[in-house]
Amino acid sequence: MAVAKFDVPELKEYPIIPKLQKDAMAHSAPYVAKEEFQTKLGYPGELIDNWKEVAIEKMGELTNKYRSLSVYLDSCVKCGACTDKCHYYLGTTDPKNMPVARQDLFRKVYRRYYTLAGKIVPKLVGAEDLTEEVLDDWYTYFHQCSQCRRCSVYCPYGIDTAEISMAAREIMDTVGKGQKYCNEIIGKAQVLGNNLGLPEPALIDTLEGLEEDIEDETGVQVKMPLDVKGADVLLITPSADFFAEPHIDGLIGYAKVFHEAGISWTMSSYASEAANFGMFIGSYENMQKLALRIRQAALDLGVKRIVFGECGHAWRVAYSFLNTLAGPFDFLDQNYPVPQHICEVTHGLIQDGTIKLDKSGNDHMTLTYHDSCNVARASRMGDTPGGQFTIPRDIIRASCNNFYDMPEHSIKEGTYCCGGGGGLLTDDLIELRVKGAMPRMQALKQVTEQNGVTHMAAICAICKSQFSKIFPYYDFQMDQIVSVHQLVSNAIVLTGQTDGESDEENSDNDDSKDAEQAA
Amino acid sequence: MSILFAILFYAATAILVFGLAYRIRKYIKTPAPLKIPTTPAPTTTSGVAFRMFKEITIFESLFKSNKWIWLFGWLFHFGLFLVLLRHLRYFTDPVWWWVALIQPFGKYASIAMLVGLGGLLLRRIVVDRVRYISAPSDYLMLLLIIGIGATGVLMTFVTHTDIVTLKSYLLGLMVFDIRTMPTDIVLVIHLSLVILLMAIFPISKLLHAPGVFFSPTRNQVDNPREKRHISAWAIKLESSK
Numbered sequence: 001m002a003v004a005k006f007d008v009p010e011l012k013e014y015p016i017i018p019k020l021q022k023d024a025m026a027h028s029a030p031y032v033a034k035e036e037f038q039t040k041l042g043y044p045g046e047l048i049d050n051w052k053e054v055a056i057e058k059m060g061e062l063t064n065k066y067r068s069l070s071v072y073l074d075s076c077v078k079c080g081a082c083t084d085k086c087h088y089y090l091g092t093t094d095p096k097n098m099p100v101a102r103q104d105l106f107r108k109v110y111r112r113y114y115t116l117a118g119k120i121v122p123k124l125v126g127a128e129d130l131t132e133e134v135l136d137d138w139y140t141y142f143h144q145c146s147q148c149r150r151c152s153v154y155c156p157y158g159i160d161t162a163e164i165s166m167a168a169r170e171i172m173d174t175v176g177k178g179q180k181y182c183n184e185i186i187g188k189a190q191v192l193g194n195n196l197g198l199p200e201p202a203l204i205d206t207l208e209g210l211e212e213d214i215e216d217e218t219g220v221q222v223k224m225p226l227d228v229k230g231a232d233v234l235l236i237t238p239s240a241d242f243f244a245e246p247h248i249d250g251l252i253g254y255a256k257v258f259h260e261a262g263i264s265w266t267m268s269s270y271a272s273e274a275a276n277f278g279m280f281i282g283s284y285e286n287m288q289k290l291a292l293r294i295r296q297a298a299l300d301l302g303v304k305r306i307v308f309g310e311c312g313h314a315w316r317v318a319y320s321f322l323n324t325l326a327g328p329f330d331f332l333d334q335n336y337p338v339p340q341h342i343c344e345v346t347h348g349l350i351q352d353g354t355i356k357l358d359k360s361g362n363d364h365m366t367l368t369y370h371d372s373c374n375v376a377r378a379s380r381m382g383d384t385p386g387g388q389f390t391i392p393r394d395i396i397r398a399s400c401n402n403f404y405d406m407p408e409h410s411i412k413e414g415t416y417c418c419g420g421g422g423g424l425l426t427d428d429l430i431e432l433r434v435k436g437a438m439p440r441m442q443a444l445k446q447v448t449e450q451n452g453v454t455h456m457a458a459i460c461a462i463c464k465s466q467f468s469k470i471f472p473y474y475d476f477q478m479d480q481i482v483s484v485h486q487l488v489s490n491a492i493v494l495t496g497q498t499d500g501e502s503d504e505e506n507s508d509n510d511d512s513k514d515a516e517q518a519a
Numbered sequence: 520m521s522i523l524f525a526i527l528f529y530a531a532t533a534i535l536v537f538g539l540a541y542r543i544r545k546y547i548k549t550p551a552p553l554k555i556p557t558t559p560a561p562t563t564t565s566g567v568a569f570r571m572f573k574e575i576t577i578f579e580s581l582f583k584s585n586k587w588i589w590l591f592g593w594l595f596h597f598g599l600f601l602v603l604l605r606h607l608r609y610f611t612d613p614v615w616w617w618v619a620l621i622q623p624f625g626k627y628a629s630i631a632m633l634v635g636l637g638g639l640l641l642r643r644i645v646v647d648r649v650r651y652i653s654a655p656s657d658y659l660m661l662l663l664i665i666g667i668g669a670t671g672v673l674m675t676f677v678t679h680t681d682i683v684t685l686k687s688y689l690l691g692l693m694v695f696d697i698r699t700m701p702t703d704i705v706l707v708i709h710l711s712l713v714i715l716l717m718a719i720f721p722i723s724k725l726l727h728a729p730g731v732f733f734s735p736t737r738n739q740v741d742n743p744r745e746k747r748h749i750s751a752w753a754i755k756l757e758s759s760k
Contacts, residue, residue, distance in 0.1 A: 075730030126654030
C-alpha cells in the first residue's frame, strides 16, 4: 500500500500548544495481524463473533489483575494537566491523542459496564457502549501511543496512559484484532531468539565480519564471542545492533570496552534479543516467555553477570521486570546488579581508569543527547535516582569535547519520545512517526542553531532506527544520529593500537526496514 | 425537616463510609504485578512517603505540569481543607483549641476556595482542550461544590443562620438524638448539597482522593533489582507451567 501524502509539521521557534483538529489522525492505523501471527501467540486468528462480550469480560479481568488500571480508570478528574504533554498530540493536533482523551476511549466503556453511574446515567458521566466504531477507535488511537509515560510525569495522580494502552491492546489481541508488526515480531523472537529471525549461522557470519573490520581499523584483535560457555558476562543486546546503522557502531563500542577492560564476555544465539515486544501488547505471559530465554541462556552458558546493550524499552523490561518475570537470579555473581546496563559497566571502567578515552576521536562532531523515554521514566542506572540521566551524559562528556543539552523541557524526565516507540516503528505508521517526532526535532533544531550541534546520541535501538528514518523529513541527515558507545568506540584507546585514526564509519546501506524489525 | 435531614445525613454518611471502604478494599486487593514507578523514583520507603507527602500537600506533579491548574487546584483544595477543619467546631463541644485558632483563617479560606473553583470552571469552558475532555458531570461537580461554597460564604459573611441551634442539632445527630434544625433556605440548600456530595463521592471522580495513595507510579519503591517483586497471580502462573 502506498503511503498517502501528508504535511510534515513546521518547526517553530519555540513550542506552542496547537488548537484541536478533530479526527486529524483518524485515518492512521497499522496493519491488523494475520491469523498465523495471532495463533502463534495464543490469540484468535480474526475478530471473533462474540468479541463484544469477550472484550467486556476481559476488561473486568484486567481491572482485577492490575491495580494501576483499576485506580487510573477511577481517579482521573479531567483537570487537563496532561492535554499538552503527548508528542503525538503536539505533532498531529488530533484531540484523541491527548492522554486523557486516549484514556477516555477505554474509560467510557469501563464506566458503562463497570460503574453504577455509567449504568444508570451514561450520558451524564460520558459512558458509552462498546460498539464496532469504538473498537475501531481503540485500534486507531491505542496504536498512536508509544507508551512513553511522559503524561504520567505530569499527572497529579500519576495516571500512566501506557498502562491503559497496554490493557487495550491486550483486550484487542484477545478478541482477535492484534497488530501485525508487534505480533509477528514476538512470534519470531519466541521461536528463533531474536526479532529479526536471524539464525545462528547468520549471527556468526556478521560477528566475524565485525571482528575483521575492527582489526583492519585498529590492528587489535577484538573478539565478538558467541555462545562461549564459562564467560563472565552475557551480553543481551537488541538484534538491530548486529547490522543496522548506527546501532552496529555501538556494538563495536561494547566489544572494545570489554576487550580493553579484559572482561570475558559472550553473546547468546538462543537469547540474541534484548527487545521485548511482549510489553507493548500488555501481555505478561508473552513478555515472560521472552524473558525466560535470557535466564535459560545465562544458565546454559554458566555466566556470572548479565549486561544489556543500548535499548530503551528493553532496559525497562530488564531493569524493572526481569527479576519479577524470570528471577530470582541467585545463581549469578551478587556483587553486580542483575542485570546491568552497558552504560553502567562503561561508566565504572572510566571512573576507575581501566579504560582510557581520547576525546579528540570525536572532534568532528558536536553532540547532544536524547534521553530515551523508557530509560528516563521507567528505569534507573547506578545507585541513585536520576543515574539514568547522569551516567550516559558522563560517558559522552568523557568521550568528546563538544556536548550541549537540548532545552530542559525536552530532556531527562520530560524527554519527548522519538515518535517510534511502543510498537509503532513500522512503515504503515510513517505519518504518525514523522508527526510524533516534531517536539524532539524542534528541540534538536534549537541546539543545532544555537550551539552548532551536529549529532545526537541515543541509547535505544528504536530511537536510532526512528531518527535515521525521519531525520530527512526535517532536513537533517540520517547519519546525524549516533550510538553512545559509538562515541566510546571512537575515543577508546586500545592497548596495542596501530592506527590512531578512527574515521567516522560511513555506510550507505539503508537497512532501516530491517532495523525496524529488530529494534 | 429535622427528621428528614437526619435520615438523609445518616444515609449519606453510610454510603460515603461503606462505599469508600468498598473501593479502597478493591484497590488493596488488586495486585500490582510489575514495578512501574515513574522514575526518577525514591529507592526507600521513607523516600516514597516523602514523594507522596509532596504530591498531596503541594501537588508537585501538577506544579510541573501547568501553573494555572496548579494555582486554582491548590487554592481550592487548601481552602477546602481549612474550611473542613473549621467546621469541626460544629461537631465538638467544647471546641478544640486548635480549631478555634484557625477559625479566622478558615473563614477567609472559603473565599480562596471559591476563587480556585471559579478558575477551574473557567478553564473548563474556555480552554478548548479541557472543554473537549469534559463530560456534563465534570461541570456539575464543579457547580455542586461552588454551590456548597457559595451558600457557606453567604452564611459566614452575609445572612447568618441560627448557629447555636444548628450546632445543637449536629451534636444531637452524633449521639442519635434528633433535635430541631434551623430551616432558613440558605442553610437547607447548603446541607442538601453537602449530603448529595457525600452520597456520590464513592461513585464519582472524587475517588481521586483515595486513588492517589494507591497509584503504583507514585507509591512504589524503585528497587526491582535488589528485591524480587512478584504478585500472587504471577506465582500461580509460574507454578502452573
